[in-house]
Amino acid sequence: MIQEANANNRLPNVTYKVNPAEVIPAADKSVQLIAASQAAHWFDLKKFYAEGNRVLCPSGVMALFGYEFPKLRVNEQDGEKNRLLKKALDDLYKVDLHNCWAAERKLVDRRYENFVIPYENFVRNDNFYHELETNVSDIGNYVLTWSGYQKYCKNHGDKEGKTLITKFQNR
Numbered sequence: 001m002i003q004e005a006n007a008n009n010r011l012p013n014v015t016y017k018v019n020p021a022e023v024i025p026a027a028d029k030s031v032q033l034i035a036a037s038q039a040a041h042w043f044d045l046k047k048f049y050a051e052g053n054r055v056l057c058p059s060g061v062m063a064l065f066g067y068e069f070p071k072l073r074v075n076e077q078d079g080e081k082n083r084l085l086k087k088a089l090d091d092l093y094k095v096d097l098h099n100c101w102a103a104e105r106k107l108v109d110r111r112y113e114n115f116v117i118p119y120e121n122f123v124r125n126d127n128f129y130h131e132l133e134t135n136v137s138d139i140g141n142y143v144l145t146w147s148g149y150q151k152y153c154k155n156h157g158d159k160e161g162k163t164l165i166t167k168f169q170n171r
Helices: 002-007 045-055 079-096 105-109 136-143 147-156 158-170
Strands: 031-037 056-065
Touching: 031 045, 045 056, 079 136, 079 158, 136 158, 147 158
Parallel strands: 031 056
Antiparallel strands: none
16 A cells, blocks of 8 residues: 555655654654544554654644444435344444454544543544445445454454355345
8 A cells, every 4th residue: 555655656745654653754843744544543642642743843733533433324215224234234343243343443433532632723523424335245345454354354264254244245
């Protein structure tokens, strides 16, 4: 991913890097934007914020963002199909993968609401959303990216993981 971003970068003043959040390889006061998507729950926040303070230039921005558990609907008119799809995904997440989620996942499920932001001037905006058309196969592929699913496969094997996805897709 990072190689692709750098290979396609056409802006000489933009650099893409991957590194631990608590050790940013940049000079003091030299960074305009620090962005972390669906990741802050894994950070040592005290060290991360200190590192952000070190590298961000005046008026620099630290953007922490994530996404909620998907809200799926088959269509506007079919409430029963929507209910069944929601139940199938909820069961996969909350029942089948219940013991596979790291404790930090609760921070995401609670929308980072207990995060302490140590800046006077910060904005929390929960009004962004993304709506897209998808299908059950795509949702199954999305589940493959979940850390809970990855842990399930590590504990039970890839074959059992695929069985879970098939079970979800067939409901």
